[in-house]
Structure formats: C-alpha cells, structure tokens
Amino acid sequence: MSVYEKIGGEAAVNAAVDIFYRKVLSDDRISEFFDTVDMETQHAKQKAFLTMAFGGPNNYSGKDMREAHKHMSLNEGHFNAVAECLVGTLNELSVPQEHIDEIVGIAVSVKDDVLNK
Amino acid sequence: MSKVCFEESTVELQSRESLLDGLLRSGHDIPFGCRAGVCHSCLVSLEDGQVPADAQKGLTAGQVSLGHVLSCQCFPNEPIKVRRLDTAGESVHGRVVSKTWLNEQVIQLKLDAALDYVPGQYVTLWKDDHLARSYSLASEPNQDEFLEFHIKVIEEGSFSQWVANTLEIGAELAIQGPLGKCIYTAQPEQPLLLSAVGTGLAPILGILKDALMKGHVGPIHVVIASKEMSGFYLMDELTQLSVEHGNLSVSFVSMGVGELEPSSIHLFHDDIYQFVQKKFSDLKGFRVFLCGAESFVKKMRKQCFLAGAGMGDISADVFLPFTTS
Numbered sequence: 001m002s003v004y005e006k007i008g009g010e011a012a013v014n015a016a017v018d019i020f021y022r023k024v025l026s027d028d029r030i031s032e033f034f035d036t037v038d039m040e041t042q043h044a045k046q047k048a049f050l051t052m053a054f055g056g057p058n059n060y061s062g063k064d065m066r067e068a069h070k071h072m073s074l075n076e077g078h079f080n081a082v083a084e085c086l087v088g089t090l091n092e093l094s095v096p097q098e099h100i101d102e103i104v105g106i107a108v109s110v111k112d113d114v115l116n117k
Numbered sequence: 118m119s120k121v122c123f124e125e126s127t128v129e130l131q132s133r134e135s136l137l138d139g140l141l142r143s144g145h146d147i148p149f150g151c152r153a154g155v156c157h158s159c160l161v162s163l164e165d166g167q168v169p170a171d172a173q174k175g176l177t178a179g180q181v182s183l184g185h186v187l188s189c190q191c192f193p194n195e196p197i198k199v200r201r202l203d204t205a206g207e208s209v210h211g212r213v214v215s216k217t218w219l220n221e222q223v224i225q226l227k228l229d230a231a232l233d234y235v236p237g238q239y240v241t242l243w244k245d246d247h248l249a250r251s252y253s254l255a256s257e258p259n260q261d262e263f264l265e266f267h268i269k270v271i272e273e274g275s276f277s278q279w280v281a282n283t284l285e286i287g288a289e290l291a292i293q294g295p296l297g298k299c300i301y302t303a304q305p306e307q308p309l310l311l312s313a314v315g316t317g318l319a320p321i322l323g324i325l326k327d328a329l330m331k332g333h334v335g336p337i338h339v340v341i342a343s344k345e346m347s348g349f350y351l352m353d354e355l356t357q358l359s360v361e362h363g364n365l366s367v368s369f370v371s372m373g374v375g376e377l378e379p380s381s382i383h384l385f386h387d388d389i390y391q392f393v394q395k396k397f398s399d400l401k402g403f404r405v406f407l408c409g410a411e412s413f414v415k416k417m418r419k420q421c422f423l424a425g426a427g428m429g430d431i432s433a434d435v436f437l438p439f440t441t442s
C-alpha cells in the first residue's frame with residue numbers, strides 16, 4: 001500500500017490543500033511564486049503537487065518537473081521552505097511520523113529536477 | 118506554429134499567438150472583448166481539427182458539441198479550420214425599459230428580455246456587431262420583471278459613454294449569455310460575507326436577493342467599499358433591506374470624507390481590507406462572495422482565504438477591463 005492510500009488518498013489531498021496553500025502564501029521566502037491572480041488554477045496545481053508528494057497517481061515525469069520549475073530559478077532555500085510547509089501541514093492533520101518521513105522522501109527524490117540540477 | 122483555415126484564406130499563427138490575434142493580424146474583423154475567456158464575444162466555430170481543452174473552458178456542453186471555441190484562448194497544436202460564428206443563436210434581444218442615474222457615475226439600465234439566468238451571473242451586451250462588454254445582473258427573476266444592470270460611466274469608455282449619451286428607451290440590443298458561476302449556493306445556516314467595490318454591488322445585490330428569497334437563515338454580512346463617498350449608491354435600499362431582515366447587516370466603508378443622511382446607514386471611515394480583517398478575523402466556515410475590480414478581488418480573496426475561508430467557499434467575479442489592443 002502506498003503512503004497515499006495509507007493516509008486516505010484523494011480525501012487527504014482535499015483536507016491538506018487549503019492548509020498547505022495558506023502556509024505557502026504566508027511564507028515570505030516563497031509566497032511570490034504562488035501569489036497569482038488565478039487562485040483557482042493555482043489551487044488545482046497545489047493539489048497536483050500534494051498528490052505527487054503523497055505518492056499518489058500522477059503522470060509527471062522528471063522531465064515534466066524540470067520543465068514546470070525551470071523558469072523560477074529555485075534554490076535550496078526555496079525547496080526547504082516548501083518542504084517545511086508540507087511537513088507543517090501533515091503535522092496539523094496529525095499524520096503519523098512514519099508517513100511524514102515517507103512523504104518527505106518522495107519530495108527529496110524530485111529535488112534535483114525541481115532545482116534543475 | 119499552426120495553420121488556420123478561415124473563410125477561403127489561410128493564416129499561419131506565430132509562436133504564442135492566439136487564434137484571435139492571428140485572425141486580427143491577418144485583417145479579419147473578429148469581434149472580441151476581454152481577451153481572457155470571460156466575455157465570450159470572440160467565439161468562433163471549429164469545422165476541422167482539434168483544439169486544446171483551454172480553448173473551450175467555461176463553455177456549456179452544448180457549445181462544446183457544436184464546436185464553439187474561444188478564439189482568444191485558443192493556441193492550436195495542429196492545423197484547424199474555423200469559421201465565423203453566427204451569434205444570433207447565442208443571444209437574445211433586450212429592449213431598453215429605463216435608464217436612471219444611481220449616483221454621479223453609475224447608470225441603472227433595465228432591459229426587457231426573455232433570458233433564463235441565476236442572480237449574480239453576467240451577460241455580454243452588444244452595441245453592434247463589433248463592440249461588446251460584459252455586465253453583471255443585479256436583478257432576481259422572481260421579483261424583478263426586467264434585467265437590471267449597474268453601469269459605471271467611464272471617461273472615454275466606448276460602451277458606457279454610448280449607454281449614457283446615445284442609447285434610447287425602446288432601443289434594442291443583443292444580450293449574450295448568461296455566463297459565470299458566482300451565484301448563491303450555501304448551507305442555509307452558513308454565515309455569508311458579500312463584499313464589493315464600486316459596481317461590484319450589482320452581482321452582490323443579485324446574490325443577496327437570491328439568498329433572502331431562498332430563506333437563508335445564517336447571518337449575512339454585506340460590506341460595500343468605495344474610494345470616494347460619492348461612489349456609493351442604493352444605500353437607502355440596502356439599509357431598508359437590513360431593517361426588514363434581522364440576519365442581514367450592511368456596512369459601507371470608505372476612506373473618503375463626508376457625512377450621510379439618514380444616520381441609520383452604517384458608514385465606516387476605514388480601509389476596506391483593515392475593516393474586513395478586524396471584523397471578520399476568523400472566516401472558517403463562511404461562504405464568501407467578492408465582486409468588482411481585479412485589484413480588490415485579488416487582494417480580498419487572498420485575505421479571506423488566509424483568514425480561514427475554504428478556497429471552494431470563495432466565489433468571485435472580476436470586472437476585467439476590456440483591452441483594445
């Protein structure tokens with residue numbers, strides 16, 4: 001069973017997305033990347049992000065991740081900020097530590113693609 | 118880059134060029150408006166080929182099956198063939214019933230038309246085959262006989278000046294729509310926050326009437342903002358509604374100077390964002406409606422979301438300005 005299924009699948013993503021997006025928008029290190037006019041589209045992308053980070057079904061390849069993030073010139077600090085928002089969200093939802101560790105592992109696995117290294 | 122076949126001619130789209138821009142560049146006279154997929158005035162009909170889903174985003178299933186395409190949102194990946202759309206089937210005719218100034222800048226326009234709509238939706242009004250603008254409905258079909266619009270008359274505004282100076286009682290104009298999803302949907306007990314700036318009051322009024330008519334029992338907070346005191350309108354009517362409905366409170370917020378009669382009107386000299394922040398510090402569980410200029414909706418939506426309102430519980434109508442270039 002994937003960690004995505006263990007924490008409740010799509011329902012977990014839906015429970016997490018508003019909390020996560022609020023954290024991201026309140027974090028001065030990264031908020032500018034997410035502060036767009038079209039909050040609805042951005043909201044959908046946050047869901048895509050969470051689904052992927054939770055190890056859920058997605059069609060993104062490493063190349064897609066590179067393409068999606070390339071133009072932002074992200075660095076280690078940006079990545080850590082997103083990871084902290086993610087962990088904070090999971091803590092708030094009382095997700096057990098072992099699952100959080102697994103989710104962080106998934107995020108780290110795409111780090112080089114996201115940072116275009 | 119893809120080829121477009123249009124009325125016996127072929128247009129080669131440049132990279133990142135929309136179908137609309139390509140057709141305009143080649144000298145084809147296509148009506149258009151917001152260039153944001155909102156007003157639907159630039160619809161064309163697809164005869165051959167496939168277009169990306171974004172080019173049909175927000176269209177009804179019927180329109181999609183007829184091959185309608187928003188040309189301003191269309192960036193085709195393959196050769197396509199399109200033709201002009203006869204908008205006659207897309208619109209109804211409205212007859213001007215009345216034109217009334219609500220304040221120094223805003224005209225209330227009433228049209229008699231057979232249109233099925235939900236309060237809070239908008240339509241695109243056509244001056245002629247070339248000029249179209251979107252306006253929100255302020256009326257509620259069960260209690261209002263006519264369609265009601267609040268049109269702010271803008272200096273040099275092509276459409277609004279025409280409405281103010283030329284459009285006569287009894288004249289007819291084409292109405293396309295209704296469009297939009299910023300409409301009353303809520304649990305009857307849910308607290309509501311309805312906030313608008315300027316003529317954003319039009320859809321807010323429609324949504325409010327709908328909520329009251331459907332027997333909304335939870336608290337309803339209407340917060341109207343204006344830069345200048347003179348920008349407010351329908352203050353007495355809204356205040357009267359709040360007298361009739363115990364669960365409704367109406368506040369007017371402005372940084373401008375001036376006094377108001379009667380004193381029963383709830384006027385606050387404050388910044389709209391600070392006012393909402395102070396008064397609604399926790400919006401968890403609220404259903405929120407925001408209408409008006411883009412700068413207002415953008416800032417207020419973010420603020421309300423951060424104050425706890427769920428993204429799915431915030432509906433907004435942005436009065437995008439129409440671009441001429």
Ligand SMILES: Cc1cc2nc3c(=O)[nH]c(=O)nc-3n(C[C@H](O)[C@H](O)[C@H](O)COP(=O)(O)OP(=O)(O)OC[C@H]3O[C@@H](n4cnc5c(N)ncnc54)[C@H](O)[C@@H]3O)c2cc1C
Pocket residue numbers: 151155156239250251252253254266267268269270271272273274275276277278316317319320434435436437438439440
């Ligand atoms: C979904 C939707 C709903 C809308 N609902 C309403 C409504 O209910 N009531 C309403 O009054 N408008 C509404 N609008 C705006 C309306 O469609 C027009 O953009 C507006 O009336 C200006 O049109 P115009 O032809 O008079 O001016 P234009 O000829 O388009 O513009 C003339 C100049 O004025 C500028 N301008 C445009 N808007 C404003 C403004 N608000 N204040 C100052 N300068 C401006 C333009 O940038 C341009 O430079 C809505 C827009 C959308 C997209």
Ligand code: HEM
Pocket residue numbers: 030033034045048049052053060068069072074078079080082083107108110111114
């Ligand atoms: C932790 C690893 C990350 C993963 C798994 C991830 C995943 C994703 C996914 C799936 C999308 C949607 C792509 C699309 O459909 O368009 C996306 C978009 C986006 N990501 Fe990430 N992301 C990560 C890290 C980051 C970081 C560190 C930032 C910036 C601080 C960031 C900023 C964005 C932005 C702004 C978008 C939207 C781009 C757009 O609107 O086109 N991401 N990400």
